[in-house]
Amino acid sequence: MEISTLAQAMQLHARLLKSGQEDPTHFQNLSKLFTFSALSPSGDLTYARHILTNLRTPNSYYYNTMIRAYSDSPDPTRSITLFLSMQVVVPGPDKFTYPFVLKACSKLRNTQMGKQIHGLILKSGLISDRYVNNALIHMYAGCGDSSLALKVFDEMSERDVVSWTSMIDGFVDNNRPIEAIKLFELMMESGVDPNEATLVSVLRACADTGALSIGKKVHSFVKEKDLSMKANVGTALIDMYVKCGCIDDARRVFDETMDKDVYAWTAMISGLASHGLSEEAMEHFELMKSCNVKPDERTMTAVLSACRNAGWIGKGLYHIRSMKKYKLRPTIQHYGCIVDTFVRAGQLDEAEQFIRKMMPIDPDVVLWRTLLWGCKVHGDVERSKRLLKDVELLKMDSRDCGSYILLGNVYAATGNWKEKAKMRELMNQRGLVKPPGSSRIEIDGNVHEFTAGDSRHVEAEHIYAKLNEMEENVRREGYDPKVSEVLLEIDDDEKASQLLHHSEKLAVSFGLVKTDPGTAIRIVKNLRSCEDCHSFMKLISKLYQREIIIRDRIRYHHFKDGECSCGDRW
Numbered sequence: 068m069e070i071s072t073l074a075q076a077m078q079l080h081a082r083l084l085k086s087g088q089e090d091p092t093h094f095q096n097l098s099k100l101f102t103f104s105a106l107s108p109s110g111d112l113t114y115a116r117h118i119l120t121n122l123r124t125p126n127s128y129y130y131n132t133m134i135r136a137y138s139d140s141p142d143p144t145r146s147i148t149l150f151l152s153m154q155v156v157v158p159g160p161d162k163f164t165y166p167f168v169l170k171a172c173s174k175l176r177n178t179q180m181g182k183q184i185h186g187l188i189l190k191s192g193l194i195s196d197r198y199v200n201n202a203l204i205h206m207y208a209g210c211g212d213s214s215l216a217l218k219v220f221d222e223m224s225e226r227d228v229v230s231w232t233s234m235i236d237g238f239v240d241n242n243r244p245i246e247a248i249k250l251f252e253l254m255m256e257s258g259v260d261p262n263e264a265t266l267v268s269v270l271r272a273c274a275d276t277g278a279l280s281i282g283k284k285v286h287s288f289v290k291e292k293d294l295s296m297k298a299n300v301g302t303a304l305i306d307m308y309v310k311c312g313c314i315d316d317a318r319r320v321f322d323e324t325m326d327k328d329v330y331a332w333t334a335m336i337s338g339l340a341s342h343g344l345s346e347e348a349m350e351h352f353e354l355m356k357s358c359n360v361k362p363d364e365r366t367m368t369a370v371l372s373a374c375r376n377a378g379w380i381g382k383g384l385y386h387i388r389s390m391k392k393y394k395l396r397p398t399i400q401h402y403g404c405i406v407d408t409f410v411r412a413g414q415l416d417e418a419e420q421f422i423r424k425m426m427p428i429d430p431d432v433v434l435w436r437t438l439l440w441g442c443k444v445h446g447d448v449e450r451s452k453r454l455l456k457d458v459e460l461l462k463m464d465s466r467d468c469g470s471y472i473l474l475g476n477v478y479a480a481t482g483n484w485k486e487k488a489k490m491r492e493l494m495n496q497r498g499l500v501k502p503p504g505s506s507r508i509e510i511d512g513n514v515h516e517f518t519a520g521d522s523r524h525v526e527a528e529h530i531y532a533k534l535n536e537m538e539e540n541v542r543r544e545g546y547d548p549k550v551s552e553v554l555l556e557i558d559d560d561e562k563a564s565q566l567l568h569h570s571e572k573l574a575v576s577f578g579l580v581k582t583d584p585g586t587a588i589r590i591v592k593n594l595r596s597c598e599d600c601h602s603f604m605k606l607i608s609k610l611y612q613r614e615i616i617i618r619d620r621i622r623y624h625h626f627k628d629g630e631c632s633c634g635d636r637w
Contacts, residue, residue, distance in 0.1 A: 070099060070100060070103045070107075071109070072109055073103075073104065073109055073110060073111050073114065076100040076103050076104050076110070076114075077114070079096060079099075079100050080097075080100050080118070083096055083097055083100075097118075098128070098129075100118075101115055101118045101119070101129060101132065102132055104118065105132050105133055105135075105136040106132065106135070106136055112136055112137070112140060115132075115133060115136060116133065119133050125156065125157065126157060127153075127157050127158075127160070127161055127163070127164065130149065130150075130153040130156070130157060130164070131161070131163045131164050131167065133149055134146045134149050134150055134153070134164060134167045134168055134171075135167040137149060137171065138167045138168065138170040138171040138174065139170075143170075143171035143172075143174045143175050144171070144175065146167065146168055146170075146171035147168060147171050147172070147175075147177075147180060150164065150168040150171075150184075159191065160187070160191070161193075162193050162196045162198055162199055165184065165187075165188055165193065165199050165202060166198060166199060166201070166202035168184060169181060169184060169202040169203060169205070169206040170202065170205070170206070172184065172206050172209075172210065173205055173206045173208075173209030173210060174209070176209065176210045176211065177210065178207070178210040178211075178212055181203075181206045181207065181210055185203060188203070195224065197223065197225055197226070197227060197230065200219055200220075200223050200230065201227075201229045201230050201233055203216075203219045204216045204219050204220055204230065204233040204234055204237060205233045205237070207219065207237070208233065208234070208236065208237025208238075208240060208241065209237075209240070211241055212241075213237045213238055213240075213241040213243055216233075216234060216237045217234065217237075220233075220234045226259070227259070228259055228260065228261065228262050228265060231250070231251075231254040231259055231261070231265065232261070232262065232264050232265040232268060234250060235247045235250050235251055235254070235265060235268045235269055235272070236264070236268040238250065238272070239268050239269075239271045239272045239275070242275075244271070244272035244273075244275040244276045244278075245272075245276055245514055247268065247269060247271075247272035248269065248272050248273065248276065248278055248281055248514075251265070251269040251272070251281075252281075260292075261288070263294060263297060263299060263300055266285055266288070266289060266294065266300055266303065267299055267300060267303040269281075269285055270282060270285055270300075270303035270304060270306070270307045271303065271306070271307075273285065273307050273311070274303075274306050274307040274309075274310035274311065275310070275591075276507055276509070276514045276591060277310065277311050277312070277507055277508070277509055277514070277589055277590070277591035277618065278311075278509050278512075278514055279311040279312075279313065279509055279589060280509060280511070280512045281509075281512060282304075282307045282308070282311060285304075285307075286304055286320075289304065298324060298325070298326055298327065298328050298330070298331055299330070301320055301321070301323070301324030301327075301331055302324070302328075302330045302331045302334050304317075304320045305317045305320050305321050305324075305331065305334040305335055305338065306334050306338070308320060308338075309334065309335075309337070309338030309341065309342070310338075310591075310618060311589060312342075312587075312589045312616035312618060312623060312625070314338060314339065314342045314344065317334075317335065317338050318335075321334075321335045327358070327360070328360070329355075329360055329361065329362065329363050329366060332351065332355040332360055332362075332366065333362075333363070333365050333366045333369055335351055336348045336351050336352055336355070336366065336369040336370065336373070337365075337368075337369035337372065339351060339373070340369055340370075340372045340373035340376055341372065341376070341622050341623050342622075342623045342625070342632065343376055343377075343622065343623065343625070343632040343633050343634070345373040345374070345376055345377035345379070346377075348369065348370070348373040349370070349373055349382075352366070352369075352370050352373075361393055362393055362395070363395070364395055364398060364400075364401075367386065367387075367390055367393075367395060367397075367401060368400050368401060368404065370386050371383055371386055371387060371401055371404035371405065371408075372404055374386060374404070374408060375404050375405075375407050375408040375411065376622060376633070376636065378408065378411065378412055378636060379408070380405075380408050380409065380412060380414070380417075383404065383405050383408050384405065387401055387402070387404075387405055399428060399430075399431050399433070399434070402421075402426050402428070402430075402434065403433060403434055403437065405421060406418050406421055406422060406434050406437050406438065407437050409421060409441075410437055410438060410440070410441030410444075411441075411636055413441075413445050415438065415441050415442065415445060415447055415450060418437075418438050418441060419438060419450070422434055422435070422438065432467065432470060435454070435458045436469065436470060436473050438454065439451060439454055439455075439458075439473055439474075439477055440473060442454065442477065443473075443476060443477050443480050448480075448481050451477050451480075451481065452481070455474065455477065455478075467499075468494055468499040468500065468501050468502075471490045471491075471493060471494045471499060472490075472494075472501055474486075474490050475487040475490035475491060478490065479555075484556055502593065502594075503518045503519070504518065504519055504569070504570050504592070504593065504594045505517065505518050505570050505592070505593050506570035506571040506573070506574040506590050506591065506592045506593075507574070507590070507591045507592075508574040508575075508577060508578050508588070508589065508590050508591075509589070510577070510578070510581045510582065511581075515574070515577060517570045517571075517573040517574050517577070518570050519565070519568055519569050519570050519573075520565075520568040521568075521570065521573055524577070526577065526580065526581075529580050530573055530576045530577050530580060531576075533576045533577075533579055533580050534567065534568075534572060534573065534576040537572075537575075537576060537579070537607060537611075538567055540606075540610050541603060541606040541607065541610065544606050544609075544610065546602065546603065546606055548562070548563040548566045548567070548599055549566070549597075549598050549599040549602065550562035550563055550566070552566065552597045552598055552599050553565050553566060566597075566599045566600075569597065569599075569600050570592065571590050571592050571596065571600050571604075571617060572600060572603060574590045575588055575590060575604065575607060575615060578590070578613075578615075579611060579613070584612070584613075585612065585613070586613070587613065587614040587615070587616060588613055588614070588615045588616070589616045589617075589618075590615070590616070590617045590618070591617075591618045592617060592618065592619045592620070593620060594619065594620050595619050595620045595621050596617060596619040596621075596624065601624070601631065601635070604617065604624070604626045604631070605626055605629050605630060605631055606629065607626070608626035608627050608628060608629060608630075609628055609629035614626065614627045615627075
């Protein structure tokens with residue numbers, strides 16, 4: 068009897084109980100209805116647990132199935148609890164038990180429990196099992212400890228594609244994309260063919276670092292294996308090209324992708340929006356709807372980002388109101404796009420009014436920081452002072468250094484150096500450290516990372532010589548360092564020196580040194596570009612006849628012939 072509904076499973080169970088027989092057919096049917104109840108989307112975990120509890124002699128299959136079901140449930144804790152109780156009922160967990168309970172540890176990010184289970188695996192003699200080791204890698208990586216995951220990986224005597232993929236994915240998830248790329252290259256050298264999951268993971272790493280040449284190699288492999296039509300791989304390729312600044316390549320992949328799902332459409336719309344192509348982003352949104360693909364929350368974030376980047380306040384308000392048509396409820400991210408649109412347009416009254424009176428949910432610290440940042444940019448000192456009194460940002464998010472940094476900068480912009488120093492002192496007391504600004508550039512397949520004032524690079528002498536040359540050239544074109552960007556009590560010469568040594572300027576200098584004339588320079592930066600660097604890059608693009616593409620924390624900047632694609636809105 069095939070079981071497709073819970074009612075059928077319950078009817079079969081009733082017949083088995085009524086018959087009282089315990090022949091092989093009985094146990095086969097009992098196993099079938101139990102498996103359906105535990106694992107089918109139409110099943111019922113409570114009913115499955117009832118069956119397990121009432122078995123006279125449950126074997127490891129029943130426990131493993133139930134542990135697996137709990138590990139996929141909203142409450143994976145029950146998977147661990149059942150695992151612990153299992154050990155006094157059946158002879159012991161087997162190689163099928165551990166992967167599911169380790170999955171529960173990963174979902175709960177419970178490293179301590181994961182380590183204890185790792186100890187049990189060592190005692191059981193199953194540590195040589197590849198399936199179990201793969202689960203250990205996934206668990207440690209999922210708990211945020213990619214170093215322990217790597218230790219398990221390194222100690223494996225035999226690895227398969229799942230082992231490599233789990234480790235690569237772990238590096239990407241734990242913000243170690245360069246190591247993910249290196250491991251992928253080692254995997255290819257080892258003769259292990261990647262699967263779709265591997266390709267998606269390494270493309271994420273390429274997107275994070277701006278490693279375009281590696282991304283293109285992956286794309287070539289995808290074409291060779293005829294995987295480019297797969298929606299998930301296509302989406303990863305679109306995202307990689309978008310984040311490496313190659314919007315034309317992203318378009319081509321998008322056009323080649325068959326059966327485009329909401330993720331592929333959203334990746335393309337988001338990419339166009341972030342590159343300042345808001346009109347085209349909206350055209351794709353309309354085309355998506357005409358293809359009967361329903362937008363999700365991320366799609367609407369992309370649409371609202373397009374409105375924000377273009378300065379379309381009215382359109383932004385229209386689209387956030389239209390979300391109910393798609394049975395979507397706006398989140399704080401969607402409202403944040405609207406606030407940011409008002410702020411960038413200098414409409415601070417409207418932004419504050421929207422936050423205080425028009426949002427049906429409580430504003431978070433990010434929204435208030437957006438408004439405060441707008442006060443700093445637009446010179447609204449009085450509003451910033453009032454907000455500093457009214458909005459207790461530090462109480463809203465005392466562990467986020469962003470609030471302290473912004474408040475310190477606002478105080479500095481108003482000349483209140485004492486309060487700025489107080490913010491720095493509070494950060495020190497609470498052990499908060501500002502993440503250093505960094506910029507990455509890929510040259511000949513290798514990713515080079517720079518921080519402000521960085522002198523560690525092997526070619527530092529050439530980089531700084533080129534940078535000094537660049538400064539002389541832009542000054543002749545009228546460049547004047549925007550020393551107001553440096554919110555420190557130092558003289559203007561020192562401020563100008565600090566500005567000159569910002570990480571993206573070092574990265575561009577290195578790009579000019581190492582690439583042929585006319586080659587586009589692509590930079591990935593982890594923070595928002597400052598106004599001084601933005602002006603500097605416009606002049607460099609003109610003087611050196613280079614297209615410079617910088618991805619900062621906010622959007623993409625295509626500098627060419629002295630202009631930027633953002634229209635000086637970012």
